[in-house]
Amino acid sequence: MKRVFRTLIKTSILPLVALCTSYTTLAQEFSQAELDTVAKVREHARHSELSWQLVESLTTEVGPRLPGTENDKMAVAWAKKKFQQLGFDKVWLEPSKFPEWRRYHESGFILTPSKQPLHLTALGNSVSTPKAGLSGEVVMFETFDELIAAPADSLKGKIAFINYRMNRDIDGNGYGPAVKARNKGAVEAAKKGAIAYMMRSVSTSHHRFAHTGGSHYTKGVSKIPTTAVANPDADQLARLIALGKPVKVELNIQTEDLGEGTSYNVIGEITGSKYPEQYVLLGSHLDSWDLGTGALDDGAGVALTMAAAKHIADHTRPERSIRVVLFAAEELGLWGAKAYFKHYQDRLDNIVAAAESDFGADVVYAFESNVNAASLPAVREIAKQLKPLGIKYIRKNAARGGPDLIPFKQMTSAPIFDLHQVGTDYFDYHHTADDTLDKVDPDKLKQNTAAYAVFALMAANAETAMAGK
Amino acid sequence: MKRVFRTLIKTSILPLVALCTSYTTLAQEFSQAELDTVAKVREHARHSELSWQLVESLTTEVGPRLPGTENDKMAVAWAKKKFQQLGFDKVWLEPSKFPEWRRYHESGFILTPSKQPLHLTALGNSVSTPKAGLSGEVVMFETFDELIAAPADSLKGKIAFINYRMNRDIDGNGYGPAVKARNKGAVEAAKKGAIAYMMRSVSTSHHRFAHTGGSHYTKGVSKIPTTAVANPDADQLARLIALGKPVKVELNIQTEDLGEGTSYNVIGEITGSKYPEQYVLLGSHLDSWDLGTGALDDGAGVALTMAAAKHIADHTRPERSIRVVLFAAEELGLWGAKAYFKHYQDRLDNIVAAAESDFGADVVYAFESNVNAASLPAVREIAKQLKPLGIKYIRKNAARGGPDLIPFKQMTSAPIFDLHQVGTDYFDYHHTADDTLDKVDPDKLKQNTAAYAVFALMAANAETAMAGK
Numbered sequence: 001m002k003r004v005f006r007t008l009i010k011t012s013i014l015p016l017v018a019l020c021t022s023y024t025t026l027a028q029e030f031s032q033a034e035l036d037t038v039a040k041v042r043e044h045a046r047h048s049e050l051s052w053q054l055v056e057s058l059t060t061e062v063g064p065r066l067p068g069t070e071n072d073k074m075a076v077a078w079a080k081k082k083f084q085q086l087g088f089d090k091v092w093l094e095p096s097k098f099p100e101w102r103r104y105h106e107s108g109f110i111l112t113p114s115k116q117p118l119h120l121t122a123l124g125n126s127v128s129t130p131k132a133g134l135s136g137e138v139v140m141f142e143t144f145d146e147l148i149a150a151p152a153d154s155l156k157g158k159i160a161f162i163n164y165r166m167n168r169d170i171d172g173n174g175y176g177p178a179v180k181a182r183n184k185g186a187v188e189a190a191k192k193g194a195i196a197y198m199m200r201s202v203s204t205s206h207h208r209f210a211h212t213g214g215s216h217y218t219k220g221v222s223k224i225p226t227t228a229v230a231n232p233d234a235d236q237l238a239r240l241i242a243l244g245k246p247v248k249v250e251l252n253i254q255t256e257d258l259g260e261g262t263s264y265n266v267i268g269e270i271t272g273s274k275y276p277e278q279y280v281l282l283g284s285h286l287d288s289w290d291l292g293t294g295a296l297d298d299g300a301g302v303a304l305t306m307a308a309a310k311h312i313a314d315h316t317r318p319e320r321s322i323r324v325v326l327f328a329a330e331e332l333g334l335w336g337a338k339a340y341f342k343h344y345q346d347r348l349d350n351i352v353a354a355a356e357s358d359f360g361a362d363v364v365y366a367f368e369s370n371v372n373a374a375s376l377p378a379v380r381e382i383a384k385q386l387k388p389l390g391i392k393y394i395r396k397n398a399a400r401g402g403p404d405l406i407p408f409k410q411m412t413s414a415p416i417f418d419l420h421q422v423g424t425d426y427f428d429y430h431h432t433a434d435d436t437l438d439k440v441d442p443d444k445l446k447q448n449t450a451a452y453a454v455f456a457l458m459a460a461n462a463e464t465a466m467a468g469k
Numbered sequence: 470m471k472r473v474f475r476t477l478i479k480t481s482i483l484p485l486v487a488l489c490t491s492y493t494t495l496a497q498e499f500s501q502a503e504l505d506t507v508a509k510v511r512e513h514a515r516h517s518e519l520s521w522q523l524v525e526s527l528t529t530e531v532g533p534r535l536p537g538t539e540n541d542k543m544a545v546a547w548a549k550k551k552f553q554q555l556g557f558d559k560v561w562l563e564p565s566k567f568p569e570w571r572r573y574h575e576s577g578f579i580l581t582p583s584k585q586p587l588h589l590t591a592l593g594n595s596v597s598t599p600k601a602g603l604s605g606e607v608v609m610f611e612t613f614d615e616l617i618a619a620p621a622d623s624l625k626g627k628i629a630f631i632n633y634r635m636n637r638d639i640d641g642n643g644y645g646p647a648v649k650a651r652n653k654g655a656v657e658a659a660k661k662g663a664i665a666y667m668m669r670s671v672s673t674s675h676h677r678f679a680h681t682g683g684s685h686y687t688k689g690v691s692k693i694p695t696t697a698v699a700n701p702d703a704d705q706l707a708r709l710i711a712l713g714k715p716v717k718v719e720l721n722i723q724t725e726d727l728g729e730g731t732s733y734n735v736i737g738e739i740t741g742s743k744y745p746e747q748y749v750l751l752g753s754h755l756d757s758w759d760l761g762t763g764a765l766d767d768g769a770g771v772a773l774t775m776a777a778a779k780h781i782a783d784h785t786r787p788e789r790s791i792r793v794v795l796f797a798a799e800e801l802g803l804w805g806a807k808a809y810f811k812h813y814q815d816r817l818d819n820i821v822a823a824a825e826s827d828f829g830a831d832v833v834y835a836f837e838s839n840v841n842a843a844s845l846p847a848v849r850e851i852a853k854q855l856k857p858l859g860i861k862y863i864r865k866n867a868a869r870g871g872p873d874l875i876p877f878k879q880m881t882s883a884p885i886f887d888l889h890q891v892g893t894d895y896f897d898y899h900h901t902a903d904d905t906l907d908k909v910d911p912d913k914l915k916q917n918t919a920a921y922a923v924f925a926l927m928a929a930n931a932e933t934a935m936a937g938k
Binding site: 056060061062063064070071074110113114115116117119206207208209231232235236239240243292293433434436437438439 | 529530531533543579583584675678704705708712905906
């Protein structure tokens, strides 16, 4: 019902907006006093150590946070306590189910022409090898498509290996194409008779770290162990295979599928003074893969969204609420986000703006919206206040949001914002053992925190409540 | 006897040299034809792929080469065959004994306040923990001296941890001070009752690689497991300890002392036309630690010294011999070098110049000698021919040589040369799993090869036979 009402409003406003083609606003979106407060919050946030202290505390005292583990439970307790200590008005947990999985052991060796250790990791959800491991000849493919095109039964008893190399770019655009081979590589390899699957890590690093991440099986296709090897090890395999003699590899992967587990979205809210039921959603995810300490993915996001809201609360009470949602079990399939948006499915209109920080800790270099036309005057005002942080305004109004906002977008016309971060180095560390606190630059984190604070406060105070397209 | 004779000559020449204070030479050290050949060899070497092909072949087809292992045997066979294929006049092996040691398993966890994996490695020669591992509270020291100053019995049941951080510099000068804690840390810790020893890796890397290397026990002091943790893990331990609560750690190290083993120095010689018994010694070491594939340490040195001699032989026959010695078991204590110089102890005067390449694969930026005064005119001519490669001449005449030349220096007045390499990044990779082929820059390796070729040919052809001080 609400959705219908909203659509009517949008339809009736659109002709008016069309009349105002220049950058004049229909109403003054922010008073001078509000803009003065925004500047104060911005300056405070860009000099505050708070977000650093939070990411340091989470990644040091808890460390890795694979959903369902003791560490995950500690992270939930940590987050709840931190929200309370920071003086958030409301702090609560909401349960989320997810498929629980554990990694116990992973090792591998090249066996011919000489024995050499392989640096590899099981992809999330991988089944185990036999206890004593398995071995087979490696068959290399350059791309996922080449594997799909391989003849039926051509991999019988073999280990399939996709050697596709992800490219480096500021926006991480190489990730999507590379991840295809991670999601479904084992399924396609098993269809042709392979006994195990290996892929070059979805990583831009030239260091010897294997990159884990979600993978999936398909009903009716046998489940085979699925792994990623570090880039130098993929190079080594490719060189050996190029010599023209069979290359045999041994793998030993021990994992466990524990069935359905429960974790929690941890939520902290600064309650709005005027429209408390409406809120700006700042998202990040509390869980991490087990290999590193989840500093870039996504300890930084957790820390900076918490800190941004706290900095606002230290200076003013926003007119709408600011809700920081630390999603559960993102890495295993956005489970916390799915639970959250389902739980609030008949109240999604209350979300006037949503942004997720889940792309490391480098600086924000651009700001972009994805909102209806009536919201654009406020968006432009926000962009102006982000400019002193070195952030440019992308006027495409086509923001895509972080992964935990995918369920939101699928359910409704979501008002999504991107605070685009520099991600040139992100995939050097993401999902590897090397994702540790020293990779977070405190100064860049401050800029990032300030950007979220400016965005959240202004989205909460805009005269016109923002909404999606 | 020879030594006495040599000294007499040196003494009698000295006054003459003193008269020639400017850069005039006593004799013309090189003919124009010889200098033309030097230029040809230099240009050929700086464009040749040979050294790259050699390091690629060794590190790909053999990989890690811990002394005594199957891979070590394969490396010896590889080197002998390559020397032969390259057309060296003489190729032979000389045995070297060494204390054989194996690494089977290493793992560690921080246990409190949360369980987190530690990236660590056993130092060479470490004993095992009990099969099930051991655990204890960590006591942190900033320096080796602080550990030595700790009260007797103060580490009873504890795990000692030295958190000393090596500094980064072009010549690797941070290595020596940091290595003190690697050589003897476990001994000093055991004296105070510690059950195990950990140290921050002797490494400049901020990646999660632990750095192995030689360590020693002392008779009468109990042998405790001795390990190094990666720099990010050392940071994590230090942060946790700074929180003021006890930090407990679990270690499981499984190694084996196999007693005395045998490996081989592999030697290839281009025989001189005029003084075949005199020779230029180009050294490197064939063995490597087991963690990486020994590309920088010392596959590059092996490749470029072999290639340098081959490039010379392709253009001319030198007047003195050029002997490439690939030393065995360097990493476990210079065992091949000790055997070599002992074997030739009464013929060391035949060595007119010696240089070892064992500092990675970055460019040579400076050239330095350590010779008697009569040799300096030839040295200056060599320096002139290295200049087109961007190599400056350090006139201190105080070259120290690579590690395998230490026994040589201890036995006689050795004519030592340094082709100083840029080592700024060397200790990011050295002795870690990340020492792999992709860290070798083919163009830098070519410059390096050309430098060794110029040096070796000119040292072999100098009118005055060079000698040590």
